[in-house]
Structure formats: structure tokens, C-alpha cells
Amino acid sequence: MHRSRLRPRPRPRLRRPAAPRRTTAPAAACALVLLAGCGAEVTPEDDGARAGGGHYPVTVTNCGEERTFEAAPERVVTNDVGITEIMFALGLTDHMAGYVMRADHGEHADTPWAGEYGKAEWLGKESITKEIAVDAQADLVFAGWNYGFNEAEGLTPATLEKLGIDSYLLTESCRNGEGKARGVMSPLDALYTDLRNLGRIFDVEDRAEELVADFQARVAAVQDEAPEGADRPRVFLYDDGRDKPLTSGRFAGPHDIITKAGGDHVMADLEDSWVTVGWETVVERDPEVIVVNDYGDVSAEQKEEFLKSFAPLRNVSAIRNDRIVVLEYAELVESPRNPSAIERLGDYLREHG
Known part of the structure; x- marks a missing residue:
């Protein structure tokens, strides 16, 4: 079984305008x-x-x-x-x-x-x-x-x-x-x-x-080596959820992590941060790579096992080709770990492109 866990490596109300x-x-x-x-x-x-x-x-x-x-x-x-x-x-x-x-x-x-x-x-x-x-x-x-x-x-x-x-x-x-x-x-x-x-x-x-x-320099360096156009793999972020998956829209950290690393974020059209979608949408968009958020009481291993055994996903490219990557929660929410997550996901996408 192929599986990649990307571990961190050490590196040095919109509201009406108000009076200040x-x-x-x-x-x-x-x-x-x-x-x-x-x-x-x-x-x-x-x-x-x-x-x-x-x-x-x-x-x-x-x-x-x-x-x-x-x-x-x-x-x-x-x-x-x-x-x-x-x-x-x-x-x-x-x-x-x-x-x-x-x-x-x-x-x-x-x-x-x-x-x-x-x-x-x-x-x-x-x-x-x-x-x-x-x-x-x-x-x-x-x-x-x-x-x-x-x-x-x-x-x-x-x-x-x-x-x-x-x-x-x-x-x-x-x-x-x-x-x-x-x-x-x-x-x-x-x-x-x-x-x-x-x-x-x-x-x-x-x-x-x-x-x-x-951070900007490190992200730019990854982008310089990232695949372009049709070579960019379709990527889906899976946080958790069995009946419906919790994922990332364009305003949560995974969007920039995926796109700067060289992937095509399949939920980029969702104008929200962390959102729930239907499995039919995931199947329709056919991600080639799934990033699993290692977070919560359900382990990353349990999440991966579920994805691989969930019948509606059996023909999704990422499942058929065993392209599942694990990133830590701390890398996927807004944090100073975001650039290193882009670097590691970029390495993975180039290696398995």
C-alpha cells in the first residue's frame, strides 16, 4: 500500500466601517x-x-x-x-x-x-x-x-x-x-x-x-518548479466526515497550499473557508491526489482506510492510483507552517506527477 505522510521539518466581522x-x-x-x-x-x-x-x-x-x-x-x-x-x-x-x-x-x-x-x-x-x-x-x-x-x-x-x-x-x-x-x-x-x-x-x-x-521567497521557489496547465494534478482536501466530507474552500489554508505547490484545487469555486460538500461532487471532480488532514479523534490512518473502502470513491483517480498524502492540522490552518507544507506537497506532486 502506497501512502505518504509529510511530516514537518524544522525551519529557521467584515462589518460596516467603524470609528477606530x-x-x-x-x-x-x-x-x-x-x-x-x-x-x-x-x-x-x-x-x-x-x-x-x-x-x-x-x-x-x-x-x-x-x-x-x-x-x-x-x-x-x-x-x-x-x-x-x-x-x-x-x-x-x-x-x-x-x-x-x-x-x-x-x-x-x-x-x-x-x-x-x-x-x-x-x-x-x-x-x-x-x-x-x-x-x-x-x-x-x-x-x-x-x-x-x-x-x-x-x-x-x-x-x-x-x-x-x-x-x-x-x-x-x-x-x-x-x-x-x-x-x-x-x-x-x-x-x-x-x-x-x-x-x-x-x-x-x-x-x-x-x-x-x-515565506514569499520559499513559496516562489516552489512555484518555479511546479507543473503547469494540464500537468497540474487535481487535488481534494479531506478533513473528515462519512456522510458528507468536510473540505476546504478557496479561503482556507489548503487552497493556497495546494495551488502554490502545483495542484489544481478541485473546490476552489467554494467562496468560504472550511465547508461541507456532497460525495457526488467529489466523484464528479475526480481528484488525482487526496490530501488528508491529520486532525481530530479519527486518525489519519482511519481516514485513509475509509476513503479506500468507500464504494462511491472506488473509481476516483486518487483512490485507483493510491495517491493519498497526509498533512498535519497545524500545517493546514493559517500558521507559519504553511510555507513548509507547500514545499513538501510540491515535492510530492512533482515526484508522483
Whole structure:
């Protein structure tokens, strides 16, 4: 049985325009001291030290809303692996109060930022809650729609704002005005946007630009060697689901990972991020390669076994030719692991083209 598991290798609300929101880390911290009954005092001198050098205030646009920061947040709580590693990659571990994610999401031993996980506090394996943010004395929560923020769970930027806690939304998760559909730009542009925005918010713009330049160069190198035209294999991303598969539309990370690596993303016409489709659509589009998302309680091996035994797929090219590739969850959501996923998938597509 042929199967390829691509493992990481270490490498150095759209909404109506609103008036800029002015946020201060000290103000949020004070609100939390009152709420939680604990925490250190922030003096005017401390505030001045953080805001020194003329960098602040800074204003960034996040999911269509302008946000102004008077100082760099000091106690950030992140939700999920990709978001957490964006902070690590920018060298902002010291600005974190902790992170929330499943223990198996990080694949910590294989990430270039493995050491940072030991420096930041793991606050829990379930999704972030108001209680977690308050207990951590957070002044900012970095999460996203369906990456922690969810009206059904009662956690939104608006609910945190009432507690004196600011929010930054993962750009991949921005809602685009069509119900709860997500996505306002290409996935890699979303990553670069967040790196640059956070670079400004935390006064590490040079570091952000270095990362963006490195990622862009690596992606361009893969594209230079990628197949073109009719030689580009049709690729389908399978996340999970038996009755109907969960897959990626054009605004989730796999779209750019597939297309930059040299594949033709068969669900590129779906203007959303992570979406459910029918198996008949998969069969009709006949992918030549299937990328399996190694994520959740169902293992990648179990997912592959299901795909190969599922009768409606028996004549799909990827199944007939045994072209199934496994990528880690942390590589497929918006994260600094996206470029390395493009490199490895590019290697696979050239080898098995």
C-alpha cells in the first residue's frame, strides 16, 4: 500500500466601517483586576516605557475594523496551534499569558518553535472561554471565528470587550458578509496580513517583514518548479466526515497550499473557508491526489482506510492510483507552517506527477 505522510521539518466581522477603537493594555489589565480580584498594578511610568520611542499609538485594520493600540498588549491568550505559533514566530512569547489548544495539535517536537511551548503556559485543551481569559488576566485574546469565537458558546469579541479584554481576529476567519461564511482574501495573504498587523501592534515590524519575505521567497521557489496547465494534478482536501466530507474552500489554508505547490484545487469555486460538500461532487471532480488532514479523534490512518473502502470513491483517480498524502492540522490552518507544507506537497506532486 502506497501512502505518504509529510511530516514537518524544522525551519529557521467584515462589518460596516467603524470609528477606530482605542485600546490600551493597561486599561484592560485594570478591568481584569477589578473583575478577578488579582493582578499587578500598572503605573503611568510602566505605560510610558512600553509606549516609548514614538511608536504608539498604532492603528491596524482587522477584519474590516480599525483598532488602535496605545501600547503593546502584555498578557495575550491565544486559541489553537496556528495562532499560537504566529506569536512564537514573531518572538512574542514574553507577551503571552498562555495558550489554549488540544495537546495533540501542536506536534511540539516537530515544530521550529518547540522551545517556546515550554516557556508559555498551557491553559487548557478545550476551546477558550471567558473564564480562561479572565483567570489569565488577559488584556488581548487572539482567536478567530470558529477558532475560539462562536456565538453559540457565548464567546465573541463583544462579550470580551464588556470584560475589558480586547480581541484580535485571525484574518483567515474573517466573515465576509454572506451569513457566517468566512474569507476576505487568499489564505497566504491572510497570514502575511496578520504578521504585519501584529508586527505593528507589538513594535516588531522588522521581524514581521523578515518572516513575510522568507515565506514569499520559499513559496516562489516552489512555484518555479511546479507543473503547469494540464500537468497540474487535481487535488481534494479531506478533513473528515462519512456522510458528507468536510473540505476546504478557496479561503482556507489548503487552497493556497495546494495551488502554490502545483495542484489544481478541485473546490476552489467554494467562496468560504472550511465547508461541507456532497460525495457526488467529489466523484464528479475526480481528484488525482487526496490530501488528508491529520486532525481530530479519527486518525489519519482511519481516514485513509475509509476513503479506500468507500464504494462511491472506488473509481476516483486518487483512490485507483493510491495517491493519498497526509498533512498535519497545524500545517493546514493559517500558521507559519504553511510555507513548509507547500514545499513538501510540491515535492510530492512533482515526484508522483
